[in-house]
Amino acid sequence: MIARIKAGALEKGRSLLDWMEERTGVVSLTEKLLYEPTPRRGRWLYTLGSATLFLITLQFLTGILLLFYYVPTTNDAWDSIYYIMNSVYFGQLIRGIHFWSANALILVIGLHMVRTFLSGSYKAPREMNWVVGVFLILIVTILAFSGYALRWDQEGFWAWEVGVKIASYTPLVGGWAVTSLLGGDTIGPATLSRVFAIHVWLLPAALAPLIGVHLYLLRKHGEFGAPFEYSERLTALRDRQQMEEYSRLEEEDESS
Amino acid sequence: MAEELQKDPLSRGQFLWMGALGTFIGAVLTIPPAIYFLDPSIKSVIQGRSDVPEEWKELGSVFDIPTDRVMVQLVEFTQRQTYDSGQPGSREGSITNAVLVSWKDGKLPSLLENTDEVPLSRTESEELSGKLNVMSNACAHMGCPVRWSGEEKEILCPCHGGMYDINGELMGGPPPHGLWRYAFRIREDGSIFVKHEFADGKPYVV
Numbered sequence: 001m002i003a004r005i006k007a008g009a010l011e012k013g014r015s016l017l018d019w020m021e022e023r024t025g026v027v028s029l030t031e032k033l034l035y036e037p038t039p040r041r042g043r044w045l046y047t048l049g050s051a052t053l054f055l056i057t058l059q060f061l062t063g064i065l066l067l068f069y070y071v072p073t074t075n076d077a078w079d080s081i082y083y084i085m086n087s088v089y090f091g092q093l094i095r096g097i098h099f100w101s102a103n104a105l106i107l108v109i110g111l112h113m114v115r116t117f118l119s120g121s122y123k124a125p126r127e128m129n130w131v132v133g134v135f136l137i138l139i140v141t142i143l144a145f146s147g148y149a150l151r152w153d154q155e156g157f158w159a160w161e162v163g164v165k166i167a168s169y170t171p172l173v174g175g176w177a178v179t180s181l182l183g184g185d186t187i188g189p190a191t192l193s194r195v196f197a198i199h200v201w202l203l204p205a206a207l208a209p210l211i212g213v214h215l216y217l218l219r220k221h222g223e224f225g226a227p228f229e230y231s232e233r234l235t236a237l238r239d240r241q242q243m244e245e246y247s248r249l250e251e252e253d254e255s256s
Numbered sequence: 257m258a259e260e261l262q263k264d265p266l267s268r269g270q271f272l273w274m275g276a277l278g279t280f281i282g283a284v285l286t287i288p289p290a291i292y293f294l295d296p297s298i299k300s301v302i303q304g305r306s307d308v309p310e311e312w313k314e315l316g317s318v319f320d321i322p323t324d325r326v327m328v329q330l331v332e333f334t335q336r337q338t339y340d341s342g343q344p345g346s347r348e349g350s351i352t353n354a355v356l357v358s359w360k361d362g363k364l365p366s367l368l369e370n371t372d373e374v375p376l377s378r379t380e381s382e383e384l385s386g387k388l389n390v391m392s393n394a395c396a397h398m399g400c401p402v403r404w405s406g407e408e409k410e411i412l413c414p415c416h417g418g419m420y421d422i423n424g425e426l427m428g429g430p431p432p433h434g435l436w437r438y439a440f441r442i443r444e445d446g447s448i449f450v451k452h453e454f455a456d457g458k459p460y461v462v
Binding site: 074158161162164165166175176179180182183184185186187188189190 | 293294296297299300301306307308335337349351394397398399400401415
C-alpha cells in the first residue's frame with residue numbers, strides 16, 4: 001500500500017519535473033549551477049565564498065525586515081530601533097542577525113580573500129575576478145560603515161563624522177566629498193537621509209550585479225588548482241616539450 | 257577578431273557621428289542625476305551657502321570663566337537643511353556645538369583681578385579678547401569630541417590621542433594643528449557672542 005503511494009508520488013513528481021524541465025530547463029540549470037569541482041587540497045577553505053554569499057543573502061533578508069519599522073529621520077531613528085529591540089516580536093532576533101552577520105561578513109570576506117591569495121587563485125586567467133572582489137569588499141565596507149551611522153546613536157553619529165572627516169583629506173575634491181556625504185556643510189537631517197539612501201538602495205543595487213559578475217567569472221574559469229586543471233596543464237606541457245624535442249631533432253638532422 | 261565581429265563596414269564620418277551622438281545621449285542621461293546628487297555640494301562649495309545662517313549666539317559671560325581649567329559651553333545654532341524651503345513657517349532644525357572656553361594660559365587677566373565693573377570700554381574688551389580662547393571641541397585631526405583633563409591639565413582626544421594645552425595649541429599626537437577657534441566678540445556687559453564660523457579657516461565637519 002505504502003509502496004504503491006510512494007511509487008505514485010515519485011512518478012507524479014518526476015513528470016512534474018519533466019514538464020518544468022521541458023519548458024524552463026530548470027533541472028539541467030540547477031545541475032549546472034550546483035556542481036563545481038574543487039581541489040582536493042584545501043577542501044573546506046573553498047566554501048568561504050559560499051559562506052560570504054550566504055551572509056550577504058541574510059543581510060538582504062533581515063535588512064528588508066528592518067525597513068518595516070526603521071524610520072530614517074533624526075528625531076525618530078534611534079527610537080524606531082529601540083522599538084524594534086523592545087516591542088516588536090522577534091525584533092531582537094532580526095536586528096541581531098543583521099548586526100552579527102554583518103560583523104561575521106567582514107571576517108569571512110577577509111578569510112576568503114586570504115584563501116584566494118594563498119592558493120594563488122588570483123593568477124591568470126582569474127585576475128579580473130580578484131579585481132571584482134576588491135570592489136565588492138569596498139562596497140561591503142562602506143555598507144557596514146553606513147549601517148553603523150543609521151543607528152544615529154553617539155557611536156554611529158561620531159563614527160560617521162570621523163569617516164566624513166577622513167574623506168575631507170581627499171586632494172582637490174575634499175570639500176565636495178564632505179558636502180555630498182553630509183548633504184550640506186553640517187551634520188543633520190539631510191545627512192541621515194543620504195546615509196539611508198546609500199545604505200539601503202545605492203550600495204545594495206551596486207553589490208548585487210557585481211556578485212553576479214563574480215560568480216560568472218568563477219564559473220567561467222573554475223576553482224584554481226582543481227585536479228583537472230593540473231592534468232590539462234601537464235598534458236599541454238608534455239605536448240609542448242615533445243614538439244620542441246621533435247623540432248630540435250629535425251634541426252640536428254638538417255645540420256648534419 | 258574585432259574586424260570579424262564588425263559586420264557592416266563603418267566610414268570615418270559615420271563613426272565620428274556615432275561618437276558625438278553617443279556623447280550627447282550619455283550626457284543627457286548622466287548629468288541631471290549627478291547634479292541632483294551633488295546639489296548640497298554645489299550650494300555649499302560653489303555658492304558658499306551654509307546650513308547655519310549668520311547669527312551671533314550668546315556663550316556666557318567673561319566673569320564666569322574659571323581659571324586654570326577649560327569650561328564647556330553648549331551653543332545651539334539654527335540649522336537649515338532638507339526640509340527648510342526658506343519660507344516662513346517651514347521647518348527649521350538646530351545643531352548644538354560644544355564650545356571650549358578658557359583664559360590664556362589659564363590665568364585671570366589682570367584687568368578682571370580687581371574689578372567686575374561694567375560696561376567694558378572698547379580697549380578693555382579688546383584686551384580681554386586677546387586673552388580669551390574660544391575653541392571648537394572637534395579635534396583638528398578627525399573631528400572626534402575632545403575633553404579637558406583636569407589631572408593632566410591637557411585637552412585630550414579619545415580617538416587617536418591628540419593632545420592640546422589649555423590654549424588649544426597642539427602638544428602632541430596626530431592633529432596637524434591646534435584646535436579650531438570660533439569667531440567671537442565681547443560686548444560691553446561682558447557677555448561673549450560666537451558665530452558659527454572659524455577665525456582661522458574652516459574645518460569641513462562641524
